[in-house]
Amino acid sequence: MQLQNHLIAKIPFQQATRIGREIKPRLLVLHDTAGRLDKGNSADFLRNHAKVSVHFVLERDGFIEQQVPTNRHASHAGRSSYKGASGVNGFSVGIEIVNPGLMTSLDGVTATTWFGQNFDIIDHGIQYAETPHHGAGWWMPYTEQQITSLTELLRCLCSGISTIEDIVPHWFISPGRKIDTNPLFPLDSIRALVLGRDDPEADKAEEGSKPVPSGRDDLAMIHAPGDSLNMRRWPSFAPNVLQSIPHGTVVPIVRAGVFEGRDWIKVVYGGIEGWVVKSHTKQTGASA
Ligand SMILES: [Zn+2]
Structure with a gap:
């Protein structure tokens, strides 16, 4: 070969x-x-x-x-x-x-x-x-x-x-x-x-969340002034950071859910899907 x-x-x-x-x-x-x-x-x-x-x-x-x-x-x-x-x-x-x-x-x-x-x-x-x-x-x-x-x-x-x-x-x-x-x-x-x-933790997050239909409140702006926000494999502060998203970046939201009492959204950035804490984002409206 x-x-x-x-x-x-x-x-x-x-x-x-x-x-x-x-x-x-x-x-x-x-x-x-x-x-x-x-x-x-x-x-x-x-x-x-x-x-x-x-x-x-x-x-x-x-x-x-x-x-x-x-x-x-x-x-x-x-x-x-x-x-x-x-x-x-x-x-x-x-x-x-x-x-x-x-x-x-x-x-x-x-x-x-x-x-x-x-x-x-x-x-x-x-x-x-x-x-x-x-x-x-x-x-x-x-x-x-x-x-x-x-x-x-x-x-x-x-x-x-x-x-x-x-x-x-x-x-x-x-x-x-x-x-x-x-x-x-x-x-x-x-x-x-x-x-x-299979990604077991990601699967659990999928089960515990709902899809966000495109066209209605499906964009979020990362709000972490002077900093960036960690995008995570699943909605938890465990060591599972995929990448960080700079302040001010607008990203599409694909899913949303509440995990351990905190609101999380699943977004797309750099071609990868991952979870961010919703409180560090601002809703910017719809993409369509
Ligand atoms: Zn080695």
């Missing part, structure tokens, strides 16, 4: 130092770089490293660079297994998403990365979260551009490589050893979007 280097024409290819034998990918494995956010920083490191490599690197601004052909072995997952098969590098395509990884905070104001960089928690939308797979920590959300680019890339890979079975984060194939991607990563939604799988 011959696979293309460039599944998406616009993705530049900069060849990595470490490229191995031919493989037949069954999995798409998602990673965090757990490094600096500066564009090119992680991409340069991975491209030039003698012992590690990855197929794709996704920057904060949504830019993607390919470094290894999708039908060649890259060294991104280390010790790992999937459905009883060990050494996932031998049958997967790796995608590194630029994100600082696990952070700690002593004061709830500043979060510190493992490499000593400090981020203002409010400025960067950093959230505290704890899961059985990640433990407890402070985590930086992925950018809207990253989620949009990643969704497009995953769709292209799934349609271009017939042997792909699933999309998994690194922690899933290296449990107890790896914690990337972070707890804020919208894994269920992305898998649902790309693979057509």
